[in-house]
Amino acid sequence: MKITEILVKEMTFRRRKVFKIAFSASMYARGVYVKVLTDEGISGMGEAVPMPFVTGETIGGVVAAIEHMKGALIGTDPEDPAAIHAVMDRQIARNSAAKAAIDMACYDIMGKKAGLPVHRLLGAAVDTIQTDVTIGIDTAEKMAEDAVARVAQGFRVLKMKGGISVAEDLANMAAIRAAVGEETELRIDFNQGYDFDTAADMLRRLPEFGITEAEQPVPDWDVESMAKLKPLSPVLLMADESIHSPRDAELVCRMDACHVVNIKLMKCGGIYPALQIAAVARKYGKPCIVGCMSETRLGIAAGAAVVAACAAQMGVVDLDSFLNFADTGAGVTGGLTVEGDVIRLSDKPGFGFEDFEM
Secondary structure (H helix, E strand, C coil), X not given: CCEEEEEEEEEEEEEEEEEEECCEEEEEEEEXXXXXXXXXXXXXXXXXXCCCCCCCCCHHHHHHHHHHHHHHXXXXXXXXXXXXXXXXXXXXXXXXXXXXXXXXXXXHHHHHHHCCEHHHHCCCCCCEEXXXXXXXXXCHHHHHHHHHHHHHCCCCEEEEECCCCHHHHHHHHHHHHHHHCCCCEEEXXXXXXXXXXXXXXXXXXXXXXXXXXXXXXXXXXXHHHHHHHHHHCCCEEEECCCCCCHHHHHHHHHCCCCCEEEECHHHHCCHHHHHHHHHHHHHCCCCEEECCCCCCHHHHHHHHHHHHHCHHHECCECCCHHHHECCCCCCCCECEEEECCEEEEXXXXXXXXXXCCC
């Protein structure tokens, strides 16, 4: 089988409300859908969601990167992910979201060719996963209201955003905990918002609010501070933006700079490197989660396939981005269903989405 064409389409989706984190706030999510065509008439879909302050990419940059790689990819075998990534890496450095879209589309093709859903192709024994849901930064009152609404929808784990202000983080944690009670698990993501001293002080305060996990409190490059914070932290410390690649994962794990590794397909370049990162974490005895940027169901299905394939080392994951859209079914149709906080993957070949007009 050979790749004959690669098509791209820019996409924009409206959120329920402005989504604010430590370094951005936006009402709209933007991405790029990719379709890879082959000489056997089988096509695959992928999605790129760049985040300039995380992946260093823009929408226009993703489109340009795919066009730049396309000539070298046409004629290659989509069933050989190692070779596909080698070709992409020879054409352009980094550009992980653009590469993730190609990677996903190739796995979609592989699943369709084999007559298997992608998660089964990867060896998964399960087809359901549990996700948390994210509460964006807002006033304490509005964050508490959002938390209560999400618990009513069936979510057992909430992840709140923080990292802008210590005082606001403390007030927001107190408000959410008071609103949802003690039964709901609560995590916090600082999105690189603090320096070492502030992060150390904040981590010590988290048990007051029943926080179970703290994510990336310091800048991505400061792995040394993460390593110093880990033994000080009374809650699980997660590395997110510090890990973009299997090589990053090796460094962070070797330095014992986290308890938990957060894998994101947009950061690492797709399913193939995501599985490599999971293998590195497994070597060091560290659990993982799979997170997301602002993907639609398409990118979420790809991330969920990795979770299902690595279920033994995955806890409750963070694949909720599409749930914050005004239309949670926006984009492709099919692929997965959601009941409460449980995502069920399709049993159809590939990712199980209906063909999308490009």
